[in-house]
Amino acid sequence: MADRITDDELTEGVARRPRRRSLRLGMLRPAAMAVIAFSAFFAVWEFASGQLISPFLLPPPSKVAQTAVPMLESGEILRHASISLWRVFVGFTLGSLVAIVLGVIMGRLRLVNELADPVIEFLRYLSPTAMIPIAVIWFGIGEASKYFLIFWGTVFFVLINTIAGVMRTPVPRQRAAQCLGASRLQIFLTVVIPSSVPFIVTGMRVAMASSFMSIIPAEMLAANSGIGYLLQASAIMVQTDRIFVALATISALGFATDRLFRFACDRLLHRYMAWSGSN
Amino acid sequence: MLTIDSVTKIFGEPATGYRALKDVSIEVPEGEFLCLLGPSGCGKTTLMNIMAGFEGINGGRVLLHGRPVTGPGRDRMMFFQDAGSALFPWQTVEENVQYGLKLQRIPAAERRRRVDFNLSMVGLDEHRRKFPAQLSGGMRQRLQIARGLAVDPDILLMDEPFGALDAMSKRRMQGFLLDIWQRTGKTIVFVTHDIAEAILLADRIAVMSVGPDSRFRDIVTIEIPRPRDPSSPGFGEVYAQIERLLGHDLDRHEG
Numbered sequence: 001m002a003d004r005i006t007d008d009e010l011t012e013g014v015a016r017r018p019r020r021r022s023l024r025l026g027m028l029r030p031a032a033m034a035v036i037a038f039s040a041f042f043a044v045w046e047f048a049s050g051q052l053i054s055p056f057l058l059p060p061p062s063k064v065a066q067t068a069v070p071m072l073e074s075g076e077i078l079r080h081a082s083i084s085l086w087r088v089f090v091g092f093t094l095g096s097l098v099a100i101v102l103g104v105i106m107g108r109l110r111l112v113n114e115l116a117d118p119v120i121e122f123l124r125y126l127s128p129t130a131m132i133p134i135a136v137i138w139f140g141i142g143e144a145s146k147y148f149l150i151f152w153g154t155v156f157f158v159l160i161n162t163i164a165g166v167m168r169t170p171v172p173r174q175r176a177a178q179c180l181g182a183s184r185l186q187i188f189l190t191v192v193i194p195s196s197v198p199f200i201v202t203g204m205r206v207a208m209a210s211s212f213m214s215i216i217p218a219e220m221l222a223a224n225s226g227i228g229y230l231l232q233a234s235a236i237m238v239q240t241d242r243i244f245v246a247l248a249t250i251s252a253l254g255f256a257t258d259r260l261f262r263f264a265c266d267r268l269l270h271r272y273m274a275w276s277g278s279n
Numbered sequence: 280m281l282t283i284d285s286v287t288k289i290f291g292e293p294a295t296g297y298r299a300l301k302d303v304s305i306e307v308p309e310g311e312f313l314c315l316l317g318p319s320g321c322g323k324t325t326l327m328n329i330m331a332g333f334e335g336i337n338g339g340r341v342l343l344h345g346r347p348v349t350g351p352g353r354d355r356m357m358f359f360q361d362a363g364s365a366l367f368p369w370q371t372v373e374e375n376v377q378y379g380l381k382l383q384r385i386p387a388a389e390r391r392r393r394v395d396f397n398l399s400m401v402g403l404d405e406h407r408r409k410f411p412a413q414l415s416g417g418m419r420q421r422l423q424i425a426r427g428l429a430v431d432p433d434i435l436l437m438d439e440p441f442g443a444l445d446a447m448s449k450r451r452m453q454g455f456l457l458d459i460w461q462r463t464g465k466t467i468v469f470v471t472h473d474i475a476e477a478i479l480l481a482d483r484i485a486v487m488s489v490g491p492d493s494r495f496r497d498i499v500t501i502e503i504p505r506p507r508d509p510s511s512p513g514f515g516e517v518y519a520q521i522e523r524l525l526g527h528d529l530d531r532h533e534g
């Protein structure tokens with residue numbers, strides 16, 4: 001954060017400094033709120049378990065932490081988590097790439113869009129979970145079926161958003177480029193695609209969240225590794241404390257990847273994103 | 280010289296569609312400041328789009344320097360009312376102005392010279408590293424003007440460029456546009472439905488009638504010497520004359 005501010009000072013002049021400062025102070029408030037909220041949440045949970053609900057059904061946070069420590073030390077959590085993460089990464093990346101390429105073409109070519117749209121409208125209701133049985137038959141219980149399911153979950157979100165972004169590129173912007181001498185291809189590459197970036201990123205964020213939701217059932221039903229598998233194996237042994245460790249891991253992973261993705265977008269696509277809110 | 284020769288425009292099927300323009304004719308000589316004035320929906324934007332080459336026509340001819348217009352070109356630059364949506368928000372002020380120059384593969388040194396020249400002409404050289412979202416409405420409009428002027432078009436087509444500005448910025452922008460026009464000698468076609476704005480700016484005002492089958496009700500030459508003072512009696516007389524021309528349509532509109 002610190003080098004970011006000096007950066008801005010160089011380009012924007014010192015006039016922005018006071019605003020930046022208050023902005024940073026303002027950011028402390030949500031952080032403080034989060035700490036308070038989580039403390040309260042864990043306190044209520046700790047109290048409820050034992051007093052209101054059997055600690056076997058709802059193990060207190062202290063018990064979950066006790067269970068988690070050896071699992072962390074032995075590398076068990078890390079191994080399952082990294083396997084799940086890798087599956088999400090592969091499926092998500094493939095799905096996004098395919099969707100972006102298809103989407104910019106479909107948004108631009110009316111006939112292709114008209115032909116593909118009804119099919120997409122129909123297929124998008126098939127959630128990755130619904131596709132698990134057929135994925136196992138097609139790809140077996142190995143890695144390919146998981147890649148496919150994440151891919152399936154990603155592709156529609158990103159595709160629909162990409163098409164919307166391309167189609168909503170303001171006509172005046174395209175016409176202005178035309179007057180400035182741009183060819184159709186140049187308009188597509190230098191106006192339409194940059195204009196669609198905020199839409200594409202939104203689609204990818206939604207897809208990322210859904211990927212984390214669909215990897216779990218996929219691993220529960222058809223895998224012998226990954227967080228979903230850990231969850232399922234603990235359930236079969238009725239080890240509720242281990243179930244809660246797995247659940248906490250899923251939350252942490254989803255949250256961390258979303259923040260990382262947002263951070264990367266802010267850094268890399270800053271110019272394309274900054275205006276999307278105000279315009 | 281831009282020639283509009285009995286142009287007819289129908290939206291939709293020729294037999295059943297909306298007949299927006301019917302036999303519209305005007306010749307715009309080099310260096311003229313022409314205003315198109317008329318009630319909402321009379322076809323001003325449509326006529327501008329035809330001149331720019333964005334829209335086809337159903338009859339008549341559009342000639343630029345004697346050659347038929349078949350599509351948009353760098354010789355005619357359209358300026359949109361909503362500068363925010365016409366600019367490239369991911370590019371800085373400077374990069375926006377460079378866009379057209381880069382397409383022409385103009386060497387970097389010459390590009391820099393033209394960017395500097397046009398940015399200082401519109402008074403944005405202090406803001407060259409800002410993004411459009413960091414500019415005021417009037418500054419965005421000036422940026423759009425600088426970006427268009429950088430590719431050195433013959434004709435500026437401006438569709439209510441100051442329509443969204445407050446009265447004071449509008450005043451300033453009008454003075455500023457007259458200044459640029461006098462310095463560059465460009466031909467300007469300027470759409471407005473503000474009578475005073477048209478009288479302040481134009482060599483001639485083409486007053487349009489409401490559609491369908493809209494056409495020029497009259498073309499009024501403004502003889503008042505520049506700079507023009509809106510509070511002068513001469514100004515008031517022209518104002519009344521144009522109001523009378525529009526009056527017929529205004530009654531019909533509100534009735």
Ligand SMILES: Nc1ncnc2c1ncn2[C@@H]1O[C@H](COP(=O)(O)OP(=O)(O)OP(=O)(O)O)[C@@H](O)[C@H]1O
Pocket residue numbers: 290291297299317318319320321322323324325326472490
């Ligand atoms: N694409 C279109 N399809 C059908 N009708 C259209 C289309 N574009 C414009 N029209 C019609 O043509 C007429 C003229 O429209 P135009 O936008 O040129 O008006 P205008 O004079 O610019 O109005 P305003 O002052 O409100 O901008 C209107 O009646 C409008 O409904």
Ligand SMILES: [Mg+2]
Pocket residue numbers: 323324325438
């Ligand atoms: Mg209009």
